[in-house]
Amino acid sequence: MGVLPEVVIGPRLVLRRWQISDMPILRDAIQASIDHLRPWMSWIEFEPLSDDDRKALIGRWEDDWEAGQEVVFGAYEGDQVVGGCGFHRRAGPKTLEIGYWVHVDHLRHGYASEMARILTSAAFTVPDIERVEIHHDKANTRSGAIPEALGYHFDGESRVKPHAPATIGIDVAWSMTKNEWHSSSRRPLGEWAPAVGDIPQYGLGPVSPGDVGGAAGDLGLAVYWGEVEVAEGYDLGVDHGGVGRVPPSNGAQH
Numbered sequence: 001m002g003v004l005p006e007v008v009i010g011p012r013l014v015l016r017r018w019q020i021s022d023m024p025i026l027r028d029a030i031q032a033s034i035d036h037l038r039p040w041m042s043w044i045e046f047e048p049l050s051d052d053d054r055k056a057l058i059g060r061w062e063d064d065w066e067a068g069q070e071v072v073f074g075a076y077e078g079d080q081v082v083g084g085c086g087f088h089r090r091a092g093p094k095t096l097e098i099g100y101w102v103h104v105d106h107l108r109h110g111y112a113s114e115m116a117r118i119l120t121s122a123a124f125t126v127p128d129i130e131r132v133e134i135h136h137d138k139a140n141t142r143s144g145a146i147p148e149a150l151g152y153h154f155d156g157e158s159r160v161k162p163h164a165p166a167t168i169g170i171d172v173a174w175s176m177t178k179n180e181w182h183s184s185s186r187r188p189l190g191e192w193a194p195a196v197g198d199i200p201q202y203g204l205g206p207v208s209p210g211d212v213g214g215a216a217g218d219l220g221l222a223v224y225w226g227e228v229e230v231a232e233g234y235d236l237g238v239d240h241g242g243v244g245r246v247p248p249s250n251g252a253q254h
């Protein structure tokens, strides 16, 4: 199973896998957004979590990521958390499902659209992934607008148990295949690749394009590392972006 990315960079956003040290900023973002998220997100029923429980939860996310199963990201613009998103493997083989939410103070700025867009590109850099799905409850029309605008296919509706107060128990499924995405005009393009070495969140120091296979400078979805250790199986030469992992031993501040 391919390792899932832990950093994804877009035109405005940096998606970073949550770390236990991020607990206070995750807590604050969720607490501010709790009333806005409660109608739609099943996990909100467990909020507010204690700090210890939230650390334990992030620890489980860490384990899932280590196992190549799932990854849960914070979405940052600068140092502000504007939402969260992730990859899940619950949609079957060779498939990742994308989930997203936006902080109540940052709604309707296109952040969910950007998360879904750059995650779609990032998904197809994982070796075994051929398909990405987005699911939402039929009543959640704002969520449904996002895959539709990205050119995902509508795959149909199915009855499920309502999972949050505003949901009606009709799951709407959307999908995108790797081939379709690579020929799509909606995938990220090179012009907004961030300046190499200019991403403050990691503080690992300058990175030259050679560090990422010569790719970062002209990619739409650039991911950078300091001392690069490219996880086996990553294809950094692809035209839609590069993703990878920071070796845990190098003291990365994330």
Ligand SMILES: CC(C)(COP(=O)(O)OP(=O)(O)OC[C@H]1O[C@@H](n2cnc3c(N)ncnc32)[C@H](O)[C@@H]1OP(=O)(O)O)[C@@H](O)C(=O)NCCC(=O)NCCS
Pocket: 036, 037, 040, 041, 100, 101, 102, 103, 106, 107, 108, 109, 110, 111, 112, 113, 114, 135, 136, 137, 140, 142, 143, 145
């Ligand atoms: C569903 C949800 C994620 C959508 O968040 P959002 O902030 O409205 O998402 P976006 O801003 O990307 O939505 C697209 C809108 O932004 C606009 N937009 C797109 N790019 C933009 C940009 N660069 N700048 C400004 N606006 C932009 C779009 O035109 C669209 O506008 P509209 O509001 O007139 O339709 C949010 O409502 C949410 O967090 N809901 C609760 C959690 C949830 O339901 N998650 C999904 C579960 S399936």
